[in-house]
Amino acid sequence: MDAFTGTGVALVTPFNDDLTVDVPALEKLVEEQVQNGIDYLVVLGTTAESATLTSEEKELIKNTIIAKNNGRLPLVIGIGGNNTMDVVEELKSSGLEGFDAVLSVSPYYNKPTQEGIFQHFKAIAEASPKPVILYNVPGRTASNLLPETVNRIAREIPKVIGIKEAAGDIVQAMQLISLVPKDFLVISGDDMITLPMTLAGGKGVISVIGQGFPAEFSKMVKLGLAGNSKEAYQLHYKIAPSISLIFAEGNPAGIKALLAKKGICKNNLRLPLVKATASLQQKIEDFVEQF
Template sequence: MSKFTGTGVALITPFNEDNDVDITALEGVVNHCIEGGIDYLVVLGTTAESATLSSEEKEVVKQTVIRANAGKLPLVLGVGGNNTAGVINELQASGLSGFDAVLSVSPYYNKPTQEGIYQHFKAVAQASPLPVILYNVPGRTASNMLPDTVLRLAGLDNIIGIKEAAGDIVQAMRLIKDKPEDFLVISGDDMLTLPMVLAGGAGVISVIGQGVPEQFSRMVRLGLEGAAREAYDIHYNLMDMVDMAFEQGNPAGIKAVFKALGLCRDTVRLPLVKADNDLQARIVAFVEQNVRLV
């Protein structure tokens, strides 16, 4: 599954002044990622504000990305939830044509045991017509998918990797150390991307990477090649940008980056709110000094 090695990005959903999906801006974001050297695109993940999109809007987003991408990059679709039967129904009812894999988050709010997490993903993998990438993000789900559970799941057919976003480099290294050879350990934390890649990870599904695709994808490529010193030069240059992107929540920060780039508005849907004026000013200053403007 080398198509998911390197830099993937979790696409935002731009909104226009009426708070509707901005199709033109979304096309522009996709093109920005393609031209910047991104390796694959993730559609309708958390960063896309999928929790606030209607089923009709989700279909608009999917078709817009498919059309704008025009087969250039592999596509991953976010399909997850805390109702196992509901996730299975969505997988079976969704139009998955044009997608290469699904990204499925660990069940949130319910706080299942490790056995419950295992059984959930076993059922999802059996039902999915596409390969499944697990997503562990305890900060959002309130439960950590432990390495032993992930390694059990890695032995099942149709589960090809994990987006690991526990923010714990030691946990990530345990996965990398003990995983099957063809199982992908993908960073879900922009700040830990390079250390994970240098430890043997497969790359990243990034937020900030879609805003600064040239720099971020080059950093990951250098890391995969073992060019640590050169890769860390880029990492340290981007650290302040990563901090700012998450300072007031995701995707408020990355949308402020796109506003500074002139690619879309910074509108987010409630209960999220846009970045405040101070943060926006700092993001604009960074972009003007460090990023090629559109």
């Protein structure tokens, strides 16, 4: 469990100008995280534009990250969907060597009941060779994985070890923390409320902005885990304007603009996503220069 306490980052997929995967930039991004205090890496999540990647590209990304990381940080892989049988088959057929856990999003579009969500994750846990972290993100899935259901999963399905909670609701997060067993990981999926969630008893974050400011963001989370709220909030308020900026036109448009400004990767996205507008890019660039 300690492997996933602290700051994880949901890595972007860097693209060349022809929109092929930029392997050197991906290696540079990984090294930046390893050298600046990030605790674990999340591969092929939503931030990676995984919906637009081919199976061959996913293998390339997985192998590149595994090789560059070289066992230095724990790795989590995103495997989820709204067709339970397909997710089960992917878990059974995918090579998950080199990964320490699976991050699986609650089913989207179908809008299942809470019982349907429970049965979905039960099937996934039974098929997964690795521990499973749930991912609740109602803004994308159109259904909310309720604290009572998470508590039931935590107590009845041992292979599920935690949840990335991204409902953006601090009250729901606190209800969740109060219900689940103490060793069940409640991980923030919202950069802006990472610190209050951590101070309330959460175990850290799976972050987007963290890959842009890895040293500062991971330090903030460590301070929060230690209960040092005063110093942690100083960092929070220093970083917070960038969080608003990078999500202003959707993810990962904002974080890619920020990473481009820092010289880590090019500012390229695949349709249907597009680059941040020129005005937003300028605001992001100005923030980075002043940070």
